[in-house]
Amino acid sequence: MSRQTRRNFLQRTTCGTAAVAIGALAAPAIQAGGANERMVVGMAGCGIRGKALGAELRKLGVAIAYACDPEQARAESFKSAFGANHAVADLRKILDDRQVDAIVIATPDHWHAPAAILACQAGKHVYVEKPCSHNIVEGRRMIEAARKSGMVMQVGTQTRSTTAFHEPIALVREGAVGKLLVAKAWVSHRRPNIGRSEPSEPPAGLDYDLWIGPAPMIPYQENRLQYLWHWWHHFGTGEAGNRGVHQLDIALWGLGVTTHPARVIGFGEKLYFDDDQQFPDTQYVTFEYSGDGAPGSKQLLIYEQRTWTTYPQENYPTGCTFYGDDGYLTMDMHLDWKLFGPKNKLRKEGKGFYDTRAHCADFFDAIRNGRRPNADIEIGHLSATLSHLANILARTGKRKLAFDPKTERFTDLPEANALVGRSYREGHWASLETL
Numbered sequence: 001m002s003r004q005t006r007r008n009f010l011q012r013t014t015c016g017t018a019a020v021a022i023g024a025l026a027a028p029a030i031q032a033g034g035a036n037e038r039m040v041v042g043m044a045g046c047g048i049r050g051k052a053l054g055a056e057l058r059k060l061g062v063a064i065a066y067a068c069d070p071e072q073a074r075a076e077s078f079k080s081a082f083g084a085n086h087a088v089a090d091l092r093k094i095l096d097d098r099q100v101d102a103i104v105i106a107t108p109d110h111w112h113a114p115a116a117i118l119a120c121q122a123g124k125h126v127y128v129e130k131p132c133s134h135n136i137v138e139g140r141r142m143i144e145a146a147r148k149s150g151m152v153m154q155v156g157t158q159t160r161s162t163t164a165f166h167e168p169i170a171l172v173r174e175g176a177v178g179k180l181l182v183a184k185a186w187v188s189h190r191r192p193n194i195g196r197s198e199p200s201e202p203p204a205g206l207d208y209d210l211w212i213g214p215a216p217m218i219p220y221q222e223n224r225l226q227y228l229w230h231w232w233h234h235f236g237t238g239e240a241g242n243r244g245v246h247q248l249d250i251a252l253w254g255l256g257v258t259t260h261p262a263r264v265i266g267f268g269e270k271l272y273f274d275d276d277q278q279f280p281d282t283q284y285v286t287f288e289y290s291g292d293g294a295p296g297s298k299q300l301l302i303y304e305q306r307t308w309t310t311y312p313q314e315n316y317p318t319g320c321t322f323y324g325d326d327g328y329l330t331m332d333m334h335l336d337w338k339l340f341g342p343k344n345k346l347r348k349e350g351k352g353f354y355d356t357r358a359h360c361a362d363f364f365d366a367i368r369n370g371r372r373p374n375a376d377i378e379i380g381h382l383s384a385t386l387s388h389l390a391n392i393l394a395r396t397g398k399r400k401l402a403f404d405p406k407t408e409r410f411t412d413l414p415e416a417n418a419l420v421g422r423s424y425r426e427g428h429w430a431s432l433e434t435l
Helices: 003-024 048-059 072-082 109-121 136-149 163-174 208-212 226-231 238-242 244-255 356-369 377-396 414-419
Strands: 040-044 063-068 086-088 102-105 125-128 153-155 180-188 263-269 282-289 299-306 318-324 327-331 336-340 346-351 400-404
Touching: 040 048, 048 063, 048 072, 048 102, 048 356, 063 072, 072 086, 102 109, 102 356, 109 125, 109 136, 125 356, 136 153, 136 377, 153 356, 153 377, 163 244, 163 327, 163 336, 163 346, 180 244, 226 238, 238 244, 238 299, 238 377, 244 299, 244 318, 244 377, 263 377, 282 377, 299 377, 377 400, 377 414
Parallel strands: 040 063, 040 102, 063 086, 102 125, 125 153, 180 299
Antiparallel strands: 180 318, 263 282, 263 400, 282 299, 318 327, 327 336, 336 346
């Protein structure tokens, strides 16, 4: 990539999108239609991420009409903290309100796609936390819903709007590491043991039926809710879909990949934890992008995960490295980036931290200007699919699977296609079988 091309790249990613979004921060309030109209949103999910997003929305001057959570105390707490007008348990209250312009979805993963699709059908723009979907089929349905309705759908991979990380991506794209052949993303830290628990009655103040939503009904269990839903097949996507998807998204961004891999090779199992969680604590997966098959056209993306270690790989608990034939670039969305040449000579470096406010501002700017946001749902679907593929590899116990990027189906193990989607609670109003 020439300097001129790199300049154009930075102008597109920094001046054309994120810088516009950052410029919006100075405004007293994000405007909706007319000059005096504030953007009105509903917050679905009032836990850790919901509160973090609520804080940024408030700084942007957005009007928060609803705090929605099936756990009454969390909805009321959010309402009090961020000045929402209503605290409700049922998402349909937001969908039915014509004054709401957009919905911010920070629910457990199993609610992401149903809530987003219903919002599009109700004429509301969507900001959905990562991973965008619970499975591959749902991600495709989300794209279709956004395109059919014309609604903006932003995925919460905030690095895409963080100007501090546009330069390293541009460096990789322009050839600062030489011919780029491999990217490696990883999560290397220790999670707590979630223990073992037995079914019991849901606590007072929790509408468990609404929490389960369109997923098949299973009894309440203490170590399935709050943050622990991440580690259950019904509700979460494991660490690959939790922190891993951020790193996988950065890897795709630098590689410039705009399709799915054709082959998935690797390993995923529980090697360390003796508890109820259903996802691997250890994963080593290689995604193969075939190109045209000629030398130099094939690229590999490697994902490594160890949720039981205190050793931060390459000094980063989470990160991504781009390897070329003339150097490599390593970055962590929470810290910094470094470009190395031959013999590990440091060439350039910079600092940064993922910018949630800029990402939210980009979402609203995309709404106002009728454009696609920095982390459009099609981008989010590519990243989330890598998490799903890694988890399907683990669940099938296979070490290699062939995947058709066009049909989004496996070609060498038909039974694996049962895991491309999921079943829904019969007759539920948010089941994708009826949407």
